[in-house]
Amino acid sequence: DADVTQTPRNRITKTGKRIMLECSQTKGHDRMYWYRQDPGLGLRLIYYSFDVKDINKGEISDGYSVSRQAQAKFSLSLESAIPNQTALYFCATSDMGQGVETQYFGPGTRLLVL
Amino acid sequence: KQEVTQIPAALSVPEGENLVLNCSFTDSAIYNLQWFRQDPGKGLTSLLLIQSSQREQTSGRLNASLDKSSGRSTLYIAASQPGDSATYLCAVKSGSARQLTFGSGTQLTVLP
Numbered sequence: 001d002a003d004v005t006q007t008p009r010n011r012i013t014k015t016g017k018r019i020m021l022e023c024s025q026t027k028g029h030d031r032m033y034w035y036r037q038d039p040g041l042g043l044r045l046i047y048y049s050f051d052v053k054d055i056n057k058g059e060i061s062d063g064y065s066v067s068r069q070a071q072a073k074f075s076l077s078l079e080s081a082i083p084n085q086t087a088l089y090f091c092a093t094s095d096m097g098q099g100v101e102t103q104y105f106g107p108g109t110r111l112l113v114l
Numbered sequence: 115k116q117e118v119t120q121i122p123a124a125l126s127v128p129e130g131e132n133l134v135l136n137c138s139f140t141d142s143a144i145y146n147l148q149w150f151r152q153d154p155g156k157g158l159t160s161l162l163l164i165q166s167s168q169r170e171q172t173s174g175r176l177n178a179s180l181d182k183s184s185g186r187s188t189l190y191i192a193a194s195q196p197g198d199s200a201t202y203l204c205a206v207k208s209g210s211a212r213q214l215t216f217g218s219g220t221q222l223t224v225l226p
Contacts, residue, residue: 043214043216
């Protein structure tokens, strides 16, 4: 079984709809992240959480919200989806083994907003 | 604000060639630099991580170097194989930041 899972893997929605992307991990890591990837722009950080009570905005948090329901679960919501939120979304976790942070990524959710 | 650039955006080579992928960053005050591989539908996989105090890291046919003073890193792939075809991303963790800044990647195709 994959260590970091994302659901759904693909989603098509309409402008104005509320949607939630979910991420679960079995690695036991405290740190979790949400990124989006657009063609030619690399990955950009949306939100991150260093533990259940710690939520932080990333570079591009406008239009998004998150919920850290448990150590293993971190959800990303689009309250009112718009077409420029069409992108590939990645969840990641990390640990600090031997003082070095290594991130582990989920397979991604491809979102299309019409 | 840290900016990370990868050139070229795409590269196609015949099997067996040695190749170099380039990454440059604007702020030399980095904590570490990572190279990732991205395969369609499978997310990103960390290949090599170089701490700011290190000059290079090696794993199998891969060698990554870091020159902080010039703001550059290279990923050297020896004896390329079709299975190396993927997008390669570099990411920098700056000294004071709690997050990674990614380049846009180089899409590598190794032709059989």
